[in-house]
Amino acid sequence: MKKLIMANWKMQLTIKESLELAKQFTKKIKANNSEVVICPDYSALPFVGSILKSSQLALGAQDAAAFTKGAYTGEVSALNLKTLGVKYVILGHSERREHLHENSAIINDKVKAALENKLIPVLCVGEKLAEREAGQTKEYLKMELQHALKGVKIKTASDLVVAYEPVWAISTNKNAKPIKPEEANEIQKFLKDQTFKILKKQVRVIYGGSADMNNAESFLAQGSIDGLLVGGASLKLNDFPKMIK
Ligand code: PEP
Numbered sequence: 145m146k147k148l149i150m151a152n153w154k155m156q157l158t159i160k161e162s163l164e165l166a167k168q169f170t171k172k173i174k175a176n177n178s179e180v181v182i183c184p185d186y187s188a189l190p191f192v193g194s195i196l197k198s199s200q201l202a203l204g205a206q207d208a209a210a211f212t213k214g215a216y217t218g219e220v221s222a223l224n225l226k227t228l229g230v231k232y233v234i235l236g237h238s239e240r241r242e243h244l245h246e247n248s249a250i251i252n253d254k255v256k257a258a259l260e261n262k263l264i265p266v267l268c269v270g271e272k273l274a275e276r277e278a279g280q281t282k283e284y285l286k287m288e289l290q291h292a293l294k295g296v297k298i299k300t301a302s303d304l305v306v307a308y309e310p311v312w313a314i315s316t317n318k319n320a321k322p323i324k325p326e327e328a329n330e331i332q333k334f335l336k337d338q339t340f341k342i343l344k345k346q347v348r349v350i351y352g353g354s355a356d357m358n359n360a361e362s363f364l365a366q367g368s369i370d371g372l373l374v375g376g377a378s379l380k381l382n383d384f385p386k387m388i389k
């Protein structure tokens with residue numbers, strides 16, 4: 145199966161910079177053995193979408209509302225994202241959980257709203273350093289999955305993706321360093337098994353957290369790592385295409 149490689153640009157670029165980087169990526173990236181997804185911020189989505197349209201790269205969003213329509217000032221509906229050509233949507237990212245106080249119930253509603261509108265949710269789960277140091281990583285991840293996927297039904301295994309993002313390994317966090325690929329692989333296997341128990345489907349599980357040009361290959365060589373969610377390195381003109389290669 146093709147590896148899924150996702151660029152999470154967060155809120156790091158202006159619209160102009162997003163357009164420029166997207167244009168360059170369409171020239172530099174040959175996505176033959178992988179599916180590459182670019183996730184710009186909301187404001188850049190239509191513009192980046194029109195650049196990616198005639199390329200091999202797909203469009204992703206960094207979040208979506210928990211409801212399809214209604215009086216939710218400032219929110220962005222999965223329905224409209226779908227109309228803009230968005231295929232994947234990152235949900236439950238640790239930055240949203242931490243800075244925007246998103247809880248499991250909200251994330252659960254977002255997963256359902258995304259599926260209703262035929263977007264593929266990329267559900268982020270990950271332990272913080274405290275859980276890791278207390279030896280509670282697996283229990284914590286199991287709980288995050290159970291809450292976020294409560295009542296969720298999917299038709300096929302490709303309808304949903306889980307992203308394992310140990311919070312302490314995300315490059316913008318203090319003293320971040322990537323987890324060892326073998327250790328990530330063991331946890332990814334655990335996540336695959338747990339997700340199977342809940343959804344009765346073997347969904348893809350990708351890894352995120354300080355993945356870069358130097359370590360991408362060793363992560364992708366692991367049997368239970370179906371792809372990468374890339375933050376910092378996806379903003380680099382030469383590094384991200386090299387990771388895909
Ligand atoms: C992320 O925040 O989703 C992420 C993977 O970031 P980075 O690659 O910069 O650690």
